[in-house]
Structure formats: C-alpha cells, structure tokens
Amino acid sequence: MxxxxxxxxxxxxxxxxxxxxxxxxxxxxxxxxxxxxxxxxxxxxxxxxxxxxxxxxxxxxxxxxxxxxxxxxxxxxxxxxxxxxxxxxxxxxxxxxxxxxxxxxxxxxxxxxxxxxxxxxxxxxxxxxxxxxxxxxxxxxxxxxxxxxxxxxxxxxxxxxxxxxxxxxxxxxxxxxxxxxxxxxxxxxxxxxxxxxxxxxxxxxxxxxxxxxxxxxxxxxxNVHVAPAVASYAVALLDATRTSPLTHLGASPRAGLALLAMSRVRALARGQEAVFPGDIRAMAPTVLTHRIVFTDPQATSAAPSHQAELLEHILADVPAPRRR
The missing domain is CATH 3.40.50.300 (P-loop containing nucleotide triphosphate hydrolases)
Known part of the structure; x- marks a missing residue:
C-alpha cells in the first residue's frame, strides 16, 4: 500500500x-x-x-x-x-x-x-x-x-x-x-x-x-480549516474539564487532537468548508466523557449518559466565539 x-x-x-x-x-x-x-x-x-x-x-x-x-x-x-x-x-x-x-x-x-x-x-x-x-x-x-x-x-x-x-x-x-x-x-x-x-x-x-x-x-x-478562535474554544473546553471541582482528572492534549479530528469530519459531512464552534461542542461528549475521571467515584463508573450530563454541566459556562 x-x-x-x-x-x-x-x-x-x-x-x-x-x-x-x-x-x-x-x-x-x-x-x-x-x-x-x-x-x-x-x-x-x-x-x-x-x-x-x-x-x-x-x-x-x-x-x-x-x-x-x-x-x-x-x-x-x-x-x-x-x-x-x-x-x-x-x-x-x-x-x-x-x-x-x-x-x-x-x-x-x-x-x-x-x-x-x-x-x-x-x-x-x-x-x-x-x-x-x-x-x-x-x-x-x-x-x-x-x-x-x-x-x-x-x-x-x-x-x-x-x-x-x-x-x-x-x-x-x-x-x-x-x-x-x-x-x-x-x-x-x-x-x-x-x-x-x-x-x-x-x-x-x-x-x-x-x-x-x-x-x-x-x-x-x-484539510478542513480550523480558525484560531475555534481552536482556542476547543482549548477552553478542555481546560474546563481540568479545573472543574467535579473532575479529578481532566481531558488530555490527545483528547484535544481527537476533538478537532472528529469536528473536522462532522464539518465535512455537513458540507462545510471550516469547523464551527457548534461542531466542537457537538463532538465533546463522545470524545471527552471516557477520558475524564470524576471526583465522585460513582460518577466515574456511571452510565455514559450520566457522565455526559455531568460534562454538559462542566462545559455549559464556556462561551463560544462569536462569528464575525
């Protein structure tokens, strides 16, 4: 090959x-x-x-x-x-x-x-x-x-x-x-x-x-384009998982690479020429929940749907960049 x-x-x-x-x-x-x-x-x-x-x-x-x-x-x-x-x-x-x-x-x-x-x-x-x-x-x-x-x-x-x-x-x-x-x-x-x-x-x-x-x-x-503001938004989401009192271990830099890779594919599937903040936000639960260790041991072993709810709570206050 x-x-x-x-x-x-x-x-x-x-x-x-x-x-x-x-x-x-x-x-x-x-x-x-x-x-x-x-x-x-x-x-x-x-x-x-x-x-x-x-x-x-x-x-x-x-x-x-x-x-x-x-x-x-x-x-x-x-x-x-x-x-x-x-x-x-x-x-x-x-x-x-x-x-x-x-x-x-x-x-x-x-x-x-x-x-x-x-x-x-x-x-x-x-x-x-x-x-x-x-x-x-x-x-x-x-x-x-x-x-x-x-x-x-x-x-x-x-x-x-x-x-x-x-x-x-x-x-x-x-x-x-x-x-x-x-x-x-x-x-x-x-x-x-x-x-x-x-x-x-x-x-x-x-x-x-x-x-x-x-x-x-x-x-x-x-090759799908990612603007600096969108990349910064992804980093802000990752940082929120690292600094939240709900987590013992946040998402790694490798998680950020995975998040951007999945967001690029989502943008491609939707016929977009670039990744939008909505693509990053939509992919976050699937990419991040299994990489996070929650402070509550029961949450770490809980169903993926419950972990996704906790992640949504963590990410809710991260502002998305405005389109210019």
Missing part, C-alpha cells in the same frame, strides 16, 4: 461518508446517530470503543464497520487467561532453516475487532496499548510495524464486571470516541424480530470503500 494517498475532494468525501452511514443503517437496527458517530470515528482514523449492555448489537456493529471497508479484518475474543503473544504473535525456531521465524498474531490486520476488551488482563492490555498508540508491536526485542490503516473497534459490557479488568486511563485515552448504542426504536426492533431466525444482519453487507479510499477520506477531513 502506498504511504501517501491523495485526499478526496470535499464533495466526494461527503458522498462517501453518507454512503457508509446509509449502508450500515440499512443493514442494522442501531440508532442512526450511533452509526454516524461510529463511521465518523473510523473516517477520522481513530479507534472506537462501543460500550453498552448485552444484546444491543455492539459486536454486530463492529463487524459491519469492518465489512463496509474492504480491509483485512480479525476478531479477538478477549479472556482473562489471554497472553500478549496471543495478540502480537510469536517467534518460533525453524529447525529446517536453522533460524527464528516470526508468526504474526491477529493484531496484524487493518481492522481489529476486540470483543469484550475489559476481560483481558493488564499484561495483554499493555500489548494492545502499544499497538494502538504507536502502530507497532515489540516481540522478543524486535519491533514490527502494523499495517496501515490500523483501527481497533472494541466492545465492552459495563454491567457484568466480575472477572474483568477495567481499562486504565492510558488505554481509554487511545480511543478517539466512545459510543453507546442504546436500544433501537420500536419500528427498527420490530423489523429485527420479523427477520428470519439466525440471520446475521452484517452478512449481506457489501463493502462500500477500500482502505485507500478510507485514508483519502481521512486526508480530506484533515
């Missing part, structure tokens, strides 16, 4: 974004808003965390996202006894060649579906942290580059916590967005129930784009 990909023109990028959302929306029973956020995350080149109660369709959405892009995909079912080598691969001595040969693990894919990621032990989580943060893995002292693009779409269940290892703040900070699917509306759930038993809704989904097109889409989003 070439290292450099020419960005799509804005109109082409907008059409591709809508095509991805429409394809997933037609195949799945998830809320369209959740699908849009998931597509925007992969379009921004970020990692995605899907968190919700069992049976909502987290794994189905993750597989559908991978299927919508013609990419090399792998699925990892995390368990407490999993070893880092189960992800990264192993070096084995080849008797016939009289040398060591590296056998890549499932991380060597362009889209990695990490199912129930919080069931992995801390050592295995650390191996995934290097892959998500650096784009490579280290095995027996040797570093191996992962393919490009490299995206992790992870799921976790916040209800059944027995036998799980909560993701540390450093790991959560590697996820560009956390999306909670919520229950489908009545009409969508009725259609799902009427479908033939055992049918996988993601199985008939045809690829919408290639990985090169996805990288070109990300390049188009990266």
């Amino acid at each position: 070439p290292e450099s990909i020419s960005p799509l023109r804005p109109a082409e990028a907008q059409r591709l974004l809508h095509a991805l959302v429409d394809a997933l929306d037609g195949a799945l029973s998830c809320r369209r808003g959740a699908i849009e956020l998931a597509v925007m995350t992969i379009a921004a080149g970020g990692h995605l965390l899907l968190e919700d109660v069992p049976g909502i369709g987290k794994t189905t959405l993750a597989r559908a996202l991978a299927g919508a892009v013609r990419a090399r995909a792998s699925r990892i079912q995390f368990t407490p006894d999993m070893l880092p080598s189960d992800l990264t691969g192993v070096t084995v001595f080849d008797q016939s060649a009289k040398s060591f040969t590296f056998h890549p693990g499932p991380l060597f894919a362009q889209v990695v579906l990490a199912d129930e990621i919080n069931r992995a032990n801390p050592k295995t989580q650390a191996a995934l942290l290097e892959a998500m943060g650096e784009g490579h893995v280290t095995v027996d002292g040797k570093t191996y580059r992962l393919p490009r693009p490299f995206m992790v779409i992870a799921t976790q269940n916040p209800i059944e916590m027995e036998g799980t290892y909560p993701l540390p703040e450093a790991q959560l900070d590697r996820f560009m967005c956390r999306v909670s699917l919520g229950y489908p509306d009545a009409e969508a759930e009725a259609r799902m129930l009427m479908a033939p038993s055992g049918r996988d809704p993601a199985s008939g989904l045809a690829p919408v784009c290639t990985t090169d097109e996805l990288r070109a889409l990300a390049g188009a989003a990266a």
Whole structure:
C-alpha cells in the first residue's frame, strides 16, 4: 500500500461518508446517530470503543464497520487467561532453516475487532496499548510495524464486571470516541424480530470503500480549516474539564487532537468548508466523557449518559466565539 494517498475532494468525501452511514443503517437496527458517530470515528482514523449492555448489537456493529471497508479484518475474543503473544504473535525456531521465524498474531490486520476488551488482563492490555498508540508491536526485542490503516473497534459490557479488568486511563485515552448504542426504536426492533431466525444482519453487507479510499477520506477531513478562535474554544473546553471541582482528572492534549479530528469530519459531512464552534461542542461528549475521571467515584463508573450530563454541566459556562 502506498504511504501517501491523495485526499478526496470535499464533495466526494461527503458522498462517501453518507454512503457508509446509509449502508450500515440499512443493514442494522442501531440508532442512526450511533452509526454516524461510529463511521465518523473510523473516517477520522481513530479507534472506537462501543460500550453498552448485552444484546444491543455492539459486536454486530463492529463487524459491519469492518465489512463496509474492504480491509483485512480479525476478531479477538478477549479472556482473562489471554497472553500478549496471543495478540502480537510469536517467534518460533525453524529447525529446517536453522533460524527464528516470526508468526504474526491477529493484531496484524487493518481492522481489529476486540470483543469484550475489559476481560483481558493488564499484561495483554499493555500489548494492545502499544499497538494502538504507536502502530507497532515489540516481540522478543524486535519491533514490527502494523499495517496501515490500523483501527481497533472494541466492545465492552459495563454491567457484568466480575472477572474483568477495567481499562486504565492510558488505554481509554487511545480511543478517539466512545459510543453507546442504546436500544433501537420500536419500528427498527420490530423489523429485527420479523427477520428470519439466525440471520446475521452484517452478512449481506457489501463493502462500500477500500482502505485507500478510507485514508483519502481521512486526508480530506484533515484539510478542513480550523480558525484560531475555534481552536482556542476547543482549548477552553478542555481546560474546563481540568479545573472543574467535579473532575479529578481532566481531558488530555490527545483528547484535544481527537476533538478537532472528529469536528473536522462532522464539518465535512455537513458540507462545510471550516469547523464551527457548534461542531466542537457537538463532538465533546463522545470524545471527552471516557477520558475524564470524576471526583465522585460513582460518577466515574456511571452510565455514559450520566457522565455526559455531568460534562454538559462542566462545559455549559464556556462561551463560544462569536462569528464575525
């Protein structure tokens, strides 16, 4: 794959974004808003965390996202006894060649579906942290580059916590967005129930784009203009999370980069030539809530919707710049 990909023109990028959302929306029973956020995350080149109660369709959405892009995909079912080598691969001595040969693990894919990621032990989580943060893995002292693009779409269940290892703040900070699917509306759930038993809704989904097109889409989003006043507004929102008495740990500078990346994709999807303060404000809950440690321990472990309400309270007094 070439290292450099020419960005799509804005109109082409907008059409591709809508095509991805429409394809997933037609195949799945998830809320369209959740699908849009998931597509925007992969379009921004970020990692995605899907968190919700069992049976909502987290794994189905993750597989559908991978299927919508013609990419090399792998699925990892995390368990407490999993070893880092189960992800990264192993070096084995080849008797016939009289040398060591590296056998890549499932991380060597362009889209990695990490199912129930919080069931992995801390050592295995650390191996995934290097892959998500650096784009490579280290095995027996040797570093191996992962393919490009490299995206992790992870799921976790916040209800059944027995036998799980909560993701540390450093790991959560590697996820560009956390999306909670919520229950489908009545009409969508009725259609799902009427479908033939055992049918996988993601199985008939045809690829919408290639990985090169996805990288070109990300390049188009990266070129969306951000005015200094809008960037300053984003910094003010981040600072509010750091200085609020409701938080013990605020959003990191990496969170600011993620916030701008998602805001650029939102602006692109809406046909805008620049990012507006409204884009920053709209993306803040999805990008920031999972990165904040609240002063109240119960709030830190609360549902994403409750954390979003607390964040709204924190950000409410930050004035947006006026358009000139």
